[in-house]
Amino acid sequence: MARGDKSTYTTAQKRKAEHIAESYEERGVSDKEAEARAWATVNKQSGGGEKSGSGKEKSATAKRADRKDSARRAASARKGHPANRGRASAGSHGGSTSLTALTKDELMKRAAAKNVRGRSRMRKAELIKALS
Structure with missing residues (x-):
């Protein structure tokens, strides 16, 4: 697949990218930059197009849980709490993490x-x- 080829993306992903790009363009971002940001967002949220390989190993539910966990840690960090607050102590004690x-x-x-x-x-x- 050539770089920039969007043929492996679902129609839902293409619609989402188009909507995101339009939103950026309304805020004054150039067309090219808006499209790049839109596809980066789609890739981050859904793991890219329908491709074989490591991207398919995780279920959608697991990916959703990981995103939620990541968002929770980011919010915690913004509040001034350490990023791996609960994990470091559990891992150092040899717990069942x-x-x-x-x-x-x-x-x-x-x-x-x-x-x-x-x-x-x-x-x-x-x-x-x-x-x-």
């Missing part, structure tokens, strides 16, 4: 402690799989 709730760095440390081979080249999903 879900691996998906950990950052890649935290997973990397656990993989190093367990001497997982090839960990430096692994993505977060691969680290989770190797540690479970």
Whole structure:
């Protein structure tokens, strides 16, 4: 697929991008910049077009939960609270913290402690799989 090709996006994603772009244009953003921002927003919200590979591993419900968790942490940070308030203490005590709730760095440390081979080249999903 050529860069910038939108053929793998659903009609709903295309409509959403168009609506977002129109909104930016109404606020005085150039057409080209508005379109770029709109597609970036669609990609961030839905993980891009319908493609095979790692983007399909997570269910829509799991993605929604992750976004909600991320928004909650961002709001907490804006209020002046540390970002990983609950996670750091649970991880350091060896509690039963879900691996998906950990950052890649935290997973990397656990993989190093367990001497997982090839960990430096692994993505977060691969680290989770190797540690479970």
